[in-house]
Amino acid sequence: MSVLVIGIGNKYRSDDAVGLVIADSIREKNIHNCSVVKNSGEGISLINLWEEHESVIIIDAVKSENLPGKTYVIDIAKRNLNTDWFQLSTHLFSIPEAIDLAKQLEKLPTRFYFYGVEAKNFEYGEGLSPEVQKAKDILITQIIDGIQFLNKPTNRSSKSTGN
């Protein structure tokens, strides 16, 4: 089964678009055994997307006290996502709630990674801030490595995680 990459965001809310921009870049690379979709981040539809996949990567902008452009890679099977990161979500079920609900319903992918970028600006408008633009390029390389790792089922236990 292919690796599913889900880019999340709103293209009209500045840095919130970073997940979508990264998804477009990954799609253009036509990586073998990898499908890419974009999503607004509505939790129920995310569960519907990931429930039939064993290996999933989700990408989104986050907002905490850290410096804009900081990147995060989190193994969702081992660590909870910080709910404060998604306080600006306009959805009834944002990513952490969707993950909690999917856990209860045993609908979480076996191998499930979150790639995040600390955003600077969620204001109305298009275009990424310079800090997020720079981080985006770093994260694309990391995600491509991640997809290749997930395409090698024998190596699953050696994946390093953390910030």
Added chain:
Amino acid sequence: MSKSKTKTINVDYLARVEGEGSLYLKIKDNKVQDIKFKIFEPPRFFEAFLRDRHYYEAPDITARICGICPIAYQMGAVHAMEDILEISIPKQIRELRRLIYCGEWIESHVLHAYMLHAPDFLGYQDAIELAKDHPDIVTEGLELKKIGNELVTLLGGREIHPINVKVGGFYKLPSKEEFAPLYERLKWAKKAAYSMIKVMSSLDIPEFEQDYEFVALRHEDEYPFNEGRLVSNKGLDIDIADFGKHFQEEHVKHSTSLHCRLKERGAYHVGPLARYSLNFDKLSSEVQKAAKDAGLQEECYNPFKSIVIRAVETLHAVNEAIRIIENYKEPKKPYIEAAIKAGIGHGCTEAPRGICHHTYSIDGDGLITNAVIVPPTSQNQKSIEGDLEALVPSIIDLPDDQLSWRCEQAIRNYDPCISCSCHFLKLKVDRE
């Protein structure tokens, strides 16, 4: 002489509603002094965005008003434009519009009933807590909602903010073959809809009735989605073009959403209760029987039973989707074209939460010169406050946390879409 006691209960952010609102409740000597359903989500100025845009952009712009009920907005916009341009759409296009609306009703009703409202009746904080004890119920809800999403995606191009609806029809139509997989899933959805009615009608529903003026669309031949006259149980029976003569939007200090009222009689109620009570005879005998088996009468004045009516309407929408797909013949053309002309037009459709009324003016170049959109939640705000005024005295002795919970549950009866009405909920209770 006893000392007077004032108590304030404030729910700063109402959970499990779409958008940002709050509730303020002031109680003095165990009597309700003040209730305000406050909406503080910033105004979104969609009506202003529409001005000077081409008439054909209206369905795509209005679809952005709501992520849950975009079809309601698109349909209101296309019907109003077709009213101006004197476009009469062929039967098959009309059927496909009903089909995409079935998808929206299924996804919206199921999301609300299973994920947002059922936890209130079962004593859970949210759907995640509910899923711990009842994973089968939540799983069934998720699967049923997915089928609604798939209908919208197939006809609308994508599930959120669809892009395939246009004035005169659709940009592109699916083939009969493309409906086949969905048709098989709809057969499962029918069983799930019956299960939904069983689950929702078995909930412990409070006894509470109000003397509402129900307002809904009524169509000669069918349970309403897109067309009909506006009628009420208190004598209203008007063409949708006369909405402005009978209804008045007004600004109130505590809400960034306009309140809409009947000029003659004030508050009125739109949504599943109104639609069902004014159109029970238009449901199929099968759905009527399912409603009666669930304990519903032909009219319903208990807003807490809206969750059961949503389940009944879900069955109706599933049946209707099956019927439309069974009879589908691909039209020769996906849309009807017409010459541009200046004029004023109206559209009114039954969004899952109630009627959504649109009025547009366009000039000779097809540019929109004025747009007025009246969403269902702005129409229900006075009824919501009326329900709370009537409900709170009967539960005033409850501890504040339980009082807050019951008030929030009463607000959620309306499945308020605050983002739409502004074009969320805090509760504050003041006790003196």
